[in-house]
Amino acid sequence: MATEAADRIAARQRVEARRRQLEAPTTVRDDSEDEMIVSFPEFIFKEFIAAVAMTVFLVVVSIFLQAPLLGQANPGVTPNPSKAPWYFLGLQELLSRFPPLMAGVAFPTFVIVLMILVPFLDRNPSRRPSERKVAIILFALYMAIVVALVIIGTFFRGHEFIWDWGWVLGNPQTCGGRAC
Amino acid sequence: MKVIRGAVDEMWSIIGQMTSSVFRHGLPLTDKIAARTALTNFVLHIHPVRVRRSWIRMSYTLCLGGLTFFLFIVLTVTGLYLMFYYVPSINHAYQDMRDLQFVVTFGGLIRNMHRWAAHAMVITVWLHMARVFLTGAYKKPREFNWGIGTVLLLITLLLSFTGYLLPWDQLSIWAVTVGTNMAKYAPIAGPYTRYLMLGGHAVGDATLLRFYVMHVVGLPLVGFLLMVVHFWRVRKDGFSGGL
Numbered sequence: 001m002a003t004e005a006a007d008r009i010a011a012r013q014r015v016e017a018r019r020r021q022l023e024a025p026t027t028v029r030d031d032s033e034d035e036m037i038v039s040f041p042e043f044i045f046k047e048f049i050a051a052v053a054m055t056v057f058l059v060v061v062s063i064f065l066q067a068p069l070l071g072q073a074n075p076g077v078t079p080n081p082s083k084a085p086w087y088f089l090g091l092q093e094l095l096s097r098f099p100p101l102m103a104g105v106a107f108p109t110f111v112i113v114l115m116i117l118v119p120f121l122d123r124n125p126s127r128r129p130s131e132r133k134v135a136i137i138l139f140a141l142y143m144a145i146v147v148a149l150v151i152i153g154t155f156f157r158g159h160e161f162i163w164d165w166g167w168v169l170g171n172p173q174t175c176g177g178r179a180c
Numbered sequence: 181m182k183v184i185r186g187a188v189d190e191m192w193s194i195i196g197q198m199t200s201s202v203f204r205h206g207l208p209l210t211d212k213i214a215a216r217t218a219l220t221n222f223v224l225h226i227h228p229v230r231v232r233r234s235w236i237r238m239s240y241t242l243c244l245g246g247l248t249f250f251l252f253i254v255l256t257v258t259g260l261y262l263m264f265y266y267v268p269s270i271n272h273a274y275q276d277m278r279d280l281q282f283v284v285t286f287g288g289l290i291r292n293m294h295r296w297a298a299h300a301m302v303i304t305v306w307l308h309m310a311r312v313f314l315t316g317a318y319k320k321p322r323e324f325n326w327g328i329g330t331v332l333l334l335i336t337l338l339l340s341f342t343g344y345l346l347p348w349d350q351l352s353i354w355a356v357t358v359g360t361n362m363a364k365y366a367p368i369a370g371p372y373t374r375y376l377m378l379g380g381h382a383v384g385d386a387t388l389l390r391f392y393v394m395h396v397v398g399l400p401l402v403g404f405l406l407m408v409v410h411f412w413r414v415r416k417d418g419f420s421g422g423l
């Protein structure tokens with residue numbers, strides 16, 4: 001009985017030690033100043049506050065902002081421009097610039113595979129931002145491109161998905177990127 | 181008098197028994213009680229019993245993973261409400277949306293909440309990914325959880341996209357037409373993929389049913405299971421903690 005318990009404790013210590021070893025190069029924090037606390041109620045309370053704040057935010061937004069509902073779907077009338085939902089507008093933007101096989105298939109597949117492979121491609125063991133400048137710059141670039149494409153697709157593409165300053169200049173002829 | 185007092189005492193003790201059958205440990209006045217509460221409570225058991233102070237600093241996670249999950253719950257609850265009134269057929273869908281907007285009690289509010297929570301979830305899931313990247317939390321031993329996360333990001337986008345069609349208005353069918361047109365460019369499989377998604381050559385009744393089924397059953401189910409695995413791995417890989 002006693003040896004069984006001792007075995008179990010030893011096994012757990014081996015696992016712990018191995019984990020510390022695995023983590024060692026990436027761990028840069030100094031735990032001595034970092035107190036262990038019981039998660040309930042402090043942590044749970046923080047989560048609760050975040051959830052309540054989000055709920056209040058959603059309710060207030062939903063009271064004042066109507067979700068769009070246009071006329072009933074009519075397969076005979078194509079709005080111009082026809083746009084995908086905003087989170088796919090980056091893709092639509094690429095499609096308007098590059099050959100479809102590249103923009104619509106090769107490129108997204110490449111990005112998704114690359115994203116999944118990120119932890120294996122990034123050989124740098126450090127987690128300190130000052131030691132991962134290249135990774136951070138590349139990631140910032142990626143995010144900036146995604147955001148820029150979505151903004152262009154949303155606001156700067158008008159009739160026939162052609163470039164349109166209407167949203168900035170307020171030109172009534174072009175409807176500022178929205179369907180006329 | 182004595183009988184009445186006896187009955188009142190008995191009632192209090194029954195109420196006490198009821199309360200303690202639900203809340204087993206009383207107020208978390210000591211660490212020991214708090215730890216036992218966290219261990220034995222269903223809602224709390226996904227959390228570690230003990231954490232380092234730096235892990236739960238809001239400046240580290242910015243609550244983004246948790247908020248994404250919370251939005252998923254909000255979407256499930258509001259979505260359920262919408263399902264009571266919505267029929268996924270081109271003869272009913274649009275009118276049902278109008279009824280929700282103008283007739284059903286709280287219908288407009290719930291529909292708005294569902295819509296804005298969906299947009300918010302797309303944003304928080306991206307930001308959560310950015311946080312994980314910038315803190316280098318995907319590094320060994322969390323590579324696999326990053327991969328699960330990537331799939332969750334795709335599922336979140338697909339959930340939003342399938343939902344976009346359901347109101348059956350001019351915005352939705354054309355957005356989905358444009359979106360599914362992208363699929364047809366894949367070599368060989370492209371046109372078949374598109375046919376499979378639409379259930380035909382153009383967005384129609386079959387498409388609406390397919391998108392509906394994926395939106396309310398298929399994707400949420402897969403997404404939820406992956407979230408369960410995701411959270412499990414956060415615990416088992418060990419939380420990356422402060423920098």
Ligand code: HEM
Nearest residue numbers: 241245246248249309317318325326329330332333419420
């Ligand atoms: C539906 C989508 C998702 C949900 C609900 C979700 C939820 C969570 C939660 C609650 C945590 C705990 C820490 C925190 O709140 O930051 C977490 C951690 C994590 N998530 Fe996600 N997540 C999602 C998508 C993603 C995505 C898109 C990625 C990356 C591509 C990702 C990668 C990770 C990793 C690597 C961790 C561990 C972080 C650490 O230990 O510091 N997750 N996730």
